Amino acid sequence: MGRAGCAQVDEWERFEQAFRGCYRQVVRFLWRRLPPQAVEDAASEVFVIAWERWGTLRGDPLPWLYGIARRVAANAVRAQERSARLEGRLRGSGVATVPGVDGQVLSALGAVDVLGHLSARDREVLMLVTWDGLDAGQAAGVLGCSRGAFLVRLHRARRHLECALADPGDPVPERESESADGSVGR
Structure with a gap:
């Protein structure tokens, strides 16, 4: 394995360590912002995005992961609100949900x-x-x-x-x- 291969393995190990150390905190962060049924999918999305952007991490991974989680949660809330509005229109009422x-x-x-x-x-x-x-x-x-x-x-x-x-x-x-x-x- 060449130098590039070793560097990639090192980065994966650092990512895996951050995942193991921060996963529960990211899930708790999302739990307070999303309905329970959306949390696991959102957490998965956070770590997919984190891996894709791993090279941009500077410093402690937890605040960086919270920033990603915040945007993922906001996108999920917007999607849920659109869905609730559509459902409300289909039912003939203005039903809306407020996750949090x-x-x-x-x-x-x-x-x-x-x-x-x-x-x-x-x-x-x-x-x-x-x-x-x-x-x-x-x-x-x-x-x-x-x-x-x-x-x-x-x-x-x-x-x-x-x-x-x-x-x-x-x-x-x-x-x-x-x-x-x-x-x-x-």
Whole structure:
């Protein structure tokens, strides 16, 4: 086996190690964002994409895999919403589904109502830090923004969460506009 063959084997071993070390965390990440029946397929898709892009990995694989999983989950949610709209039209009603975090557990805690008052963006920022255990730099990598921009988003999301917790019936304050570079304007 030549040098290229050895390098490919080394890369496969590194990928396999990342797969074994991160699979359960990626599944948990997806579980909070997708209906249970979609999680395994989405996890498989995450690791297929990861292998195809393995050469682009820099640093810790978990935040990088979360970034891939986030996009896979978003695509799955969009597909499910399209399917639900089509089914609703076929049945003559506007049936829609809302996938997301484990509804039974959060319902028992009353958290579904509070989280429902937050924007999807605020929920995502809070989940990356609190439920997925990422630090600001890793979470910023998942979202594809700078650490500073992520910290601004996290601050806003926490402020919105505080407002929703104070009075779940009140709408969350109007969102400040944010440019792609993370600068803020009103």
